[in-house]
Amino acid sequence: MQYFSEEHSNEVVKQQYKNCKNLRLKQIMESAINHLHEFIKEVEPSQEEWMYMIEYLTKTGQKCDDKRQEFILLSDVLGISALVDTINNRKTLEATESTVLGPFHVQNAPKREMGENINYDGKGEPAFIFGLVKDTDGNPINGAEIDVWQANEDGFYDIQQPDVQPEMNLRGVFTTIEDGKYWFRSVKPKFYSIPTDGPVGEMIFATGRHPNRPAHLHYIVSAPGYKPVVTHVFVKGSEYLDSDAVFGVKDSLISEYVLVDDESKANELDFKSPYYELEFNFVLEKN
Amino acid sequence: MQYFSEEHSNEVVKQQYKNCKNLRLKQIMESAINHLHEFIKEVEPSQEEWMYMIEYLTKTGQKCDDKRQEFILLSDVLGISALVDTINNRKTLEATESTVLGPFHVQNAPKREMGENINYDGKGEPAFIFGLVKDTDGNPINGAEIDVWQANEDGFYDIQQPDVQPEMNLRGVFTTIEDGKYWFRSVKPKFYSIPTDGPVGEMIFATGRHPNRPAHLHYIVSAPGYKPVVTHVFVKGSEYLDSDAVFGVKDSLISEYVLVDDESKANELDFKSPYYELEFNFVLEKN
Numbered sequence: 001m002q003y004f005s006e007e008h009s010n011e012v013v014k015q016q017y018k019n020c021k022n023l024r025l026k027q028i029m030e031s032a033i034n035h036l037h038e039f040i041k042e043v044e045p046s047q048e049e050w051m052y053m054i055e056y057l058t059k060t061g062q063k064c065d066d067k068r069q070e071f072i073l074l075s076d077v078l079g080i081s082a083l084v085d086t087i088n089n090r091k092t093l094e095a096t097e098s099t100v101l102g103p104f105h106v107q108n109a110p111k112r113e114m115g116e117n118i119n120y121d122g123k124g125e126p127a128f129i130f131g132l133v134k135d136t137d138g139n140p141i142n143g144a145e146i147d148v149w150q151a152n153e154d155g156f157y158d159i160q161q162p163d164v165q166p167e168m169n170l171r172g173v174f175t176t177i178e179d180g181k182y183w184f185r186s187v188k189p190k191f192y193s194i195p196t197d198g199p200v201g202e203m204i205f206a207t208g209r210h211p212n213r214p215a216h217l218h219y220i221v222s223a224p225g226y227k228p229v230v231t232h233v234f235v236k237g238s239e240y241l242d243s244d245a246v247f248g249v250k251d252s253l254i255s256e257y258v259l260v261d262d263e264s265k266a267n268e269l270d271f272k273s274p275y276y277e278l279e280f281n282f283v284l285e286k287n
Numbered sequence: 288m289q290y291f292s293e294e295h296s297n298e299v300v301k302q303q304y305k306n307c308k309n310l311r312l313k314q315i316m317e318s319a320i321n322h323l324h325e326f327i328k329e330v331e332p333s334q335e336e337w338m339y340m341i342e343y344l345t346k347t348g349q350k351c352d353d354k355r356q357e358f359i360l361l362s363d364v365l366g367i368s369a370l371v372d373t374i375n376n377r378k379t380l381e382a383t384e385s386t387v388l389g390p391f392h393v394q395n396a397p398k399r400e401m402g403e404n405i406n407y408d409g410k411g412e413p414a415f416i417f418g419l420v421k422d423t424d425g426n427p428i429n430g431a432e433i434d435v436w437q438a439n440e441d442g443f444y445d446i447q448q449p450d451v452q453p454e455m456n457l458r459g460v461f462t463t464i465e466d467g468k469y470w471f472r473s474v475k476p477k478f479y480s481i482p483t484d485g486p487v488g489e490m491i492f493a494t495g496r497h498p499n500r501p502a503h504l505h506y507i508v509s510a511p512g513y514k515p516v517v518t519h520v521f522v523k524g525s526e527y528l529d530s531d532a533v534f535g536v537k538d539s540l541i542s543e544y545v546l547v548d549d550e551s552k553a554n555e556l557d558f559k560s561p562y563y564e565l566e567f568n569f570v571l572e573k574n
Contacts, residue, residue: 004366004534006373013366016530019495028336029494031329033365035322040370042318049315050371054358061348061358071341071348078320079291079300083327084337086293207316208306243303247291 010037056199063198069103073200076100076246077209085230094136095285096229099248102218104157109147112172117185117270120166123153124187127257127276128269132180133221134283140180141284144223147173148184150216155192185269188257188276189215191239194246204245211245214238219282226284233280255280297324343486350485356390360487363387363533364496372517381423382572383516386535389505391444396434399459404472404557407453410440411474414544414563415556419467420508421570427467428571431510434460435471437503442479472556475544475563476502478526481533491532498532501525506569513571520567542567 004012013033020026045053063070075081081100089098112118119126133144149171151157158169174182193211196204204211215235222228232248234241236256241249257276260266266273291299300320307313332340350357362368368387376385399405406413420431436458438444445456461469480498483491491498502522509515519535521528523543528536544563547553553560 003536003538004369004373004531005537006370006377009366009370009373009534012534016496016532017494020493021495022493025494028330028332029490031326035326035329036365036367037370039318039322040367040374042322043315044374045315045371047371047375050362050368054356054362057344057358058348058351058356061345062351064345064349069341069345071344075337075341078323079296080323080327081337082291083293083296083324084332084334086291086296087327087331088334090293203316206307206309207304207312208308209303244291245303247296247299249290250292251290 006041009041010034013037056203060199068195068198070198070200072103073194073198074203076102077194077200077204079247082247089229092136092285094283095227096221096231096282097250097252098230099232099250099253100246101220101230102246102248104151104159105147105149105218105220106159106168106171109149109171109173110168112174112184114174114177114181115183115185116172116174118148118170118172119185119187120169121152124190125276126269126271127186127188127278128183128260128271129186129217129278129280130181130183131279131281133176133182133223134180134281135226136283136285140176141223141226142176142178142180144176144180144182144221144226144282144284145173146176146182146282147171147220147222148186149218150186150189151192153187153190155190185271186217188278189217189235189238191215209245210240210243212240212243213246214240214244214249216248221282221284223284225287227287229282229284233278293328296328297321300324343490347486355482355485357485357487359390360481360485361490363389364481364487364491366534369534376516379423379572381570382514383508383518383569384537384539385517386519386537386540387533388507388517389533389535391438391446392434392436392505392507393446393455393458396436396458396460397455399461399471401461401464401468402470402472403459403461405435405457405459406472406474407456408439411477412563413556413558414473414475414565415470415547415558416473416504416565416567417468417470418566418568420463420469420510421467421568422513423570423572427463428510428513429463429465429467431463431467431469431508431513431569431571432460433463433469433569434458434507434509435473436505437473437476438479440474440477442477472558473504475565476504476522476525478502496532497527497530499527499530500533501527501531501536503535508569508571510571512574514574516569516571520565 133141158165215238216232234254261274445452502525503519521541548561
């Protein structure tokens with residue numbers, strides 16, 4: 001038996017977990033204790049700094065309600081959400097890479113007809129979005145579901161502005177039926193800021209960071225027999241691509257919105273010319 | 288510029304702190320990011336485990352109010368409070384060691400006359416407590432303030448039971464006036480449990496730990512020109528000395544309550560015989 005000392009602090013604490021029967025929990029607690037103690041020894045916080053950390057974590061918990069999860073946001077801006085996502089979605093090189101889900105997905109978004117326009121508020125620059133869903137051998141997947149959602153021209157998702165945007169604006173579920181093809185109409189996304197009116201915003205500004213995410217579409221692409229992929233497609237050339245506040249960007253997920261100046265094609269799409277086109281192919285890995 | 292990857296995750300996140308002008312804050316954030324990422328890579332949490340951690344921290348913040356600070360309690364049971372205290376109170380060998388303050392100190396507790404009995408609820412085994420306040424050269428310190436507080440026989444502090452215990456039960460401030468001596472009357476402390484009706488209790492029980500603290504008196508001893516010491520004196524032989532739930536025990540802070548069977552001495556103290564005596568000398572370091 002050993003009393004607490006600076007030198008052996010983590011060993012003394014871990015000693016109290018020796019009877020933990022849940023071995024996974026024991027492993028997590030021991031690793032957390034090691035890293036927490038190493039962090040404290042590295043930075044040697046004053047009592048005032050320690051109290052600031054306590055109050056910061058308390059405020060973060062108290063900012064959470066049924067519409068806001070500030071601890072997830074904190075996990076996001078520290079790259080923890082991106083890391084947990086990456087660890088849980090290690091892929092073969094060919095498959096589409098995953099990235100963070102974010103807080104704005106809606107379960108059971110409406111099914112859409114292929115080609116439908118999901119832009120219900122009429123704002124923004126029209127875009128025709130299309131591509132294929134394939135397996136890692138290059139075979140098309142029919143019956144694949146493409147669940148898509150994005151922020152509007154003002155940088156907000158429909159569920160952030162229930163009194164402003166039409167319900168289910170800029171979201172929906174498309175199903176591939178022929179040669180793995182999908183296509184629909186929407187708008188070119190814009191960059192936007194994460195919420196900054198809580199402790200996460202306080203940290204972002206105190207440390208000289210910015211709170212912005214580069215422009216992107218969100219996707220969950222799934223098909224029976226395949227691993228679903230939760231991902232984004234980022235707008236090539238968007239501001240903040242190199243400094244996404246939540247670390248979602250991966251090189252393979254950046255794609256170009258090409259400006260098309262063609263009156264007859266625009267007419268077919270019920271767009272004015274010029275409009276944007278985005279092609280992106282999804283590749284799913286077998287289960 | 289580098290996009291996020293499992294391999295370089297912490298470097299990519301730290302890159303966003305390159306413009307942080309507060310260098311101390313930058314150092315703390317970088318160390319926190321390194322250790323958080325190392326922890327995640329070590330345990331590789333599933334998405335469900337990550338969500339459990341998010342919800343655990345959220346619940347901990349939401350358990351806090353003006354009377355309860357669950358994040359301090361979490362810091363306590365992980366040995367972080369003890370570590371921060373130890374780091375901030377490194378002492379010469381001769382000086383009395385510090386330990387955690389705990390949540391039950393009261394600012395401006397009543398001044399007591401030397402010898403006064405601070406046991407207002409009449410419960411417990413009477414104890415005569417005495418000793419010296421000295422400097423590290425062995426010289427007595429007059430005018431030293433001894434702020435003492437303890438739990439009652441049932442394991443609760445007065446401020447935990449405002450409707451049950453007399454106000455300011457088992458607490459007060461004594462001032463040395465002659466040869467650095469102090470003496471007062473109280474009761475022999477009992478072990479008690481930290482609050483277990485929140486997330487900290489959930490963790491304690493899920494991991495096979497116990498929530499108990501060995502019996503102790505709390506002290507803050509201070510004098511002009513000396514570094515104050517926040518400490519405990521533990522009861523030699525108490526249960527849980529070797530497994531204090533908050534890691535406050537240090538060998539030098541354990542002292543014996545000696546049973547005294549002497550009618551005339553007991554009469555002088557207005558005690559019944561036998562009663563306990565505890566001698567403990569405090570040694571303060573010059574500023």
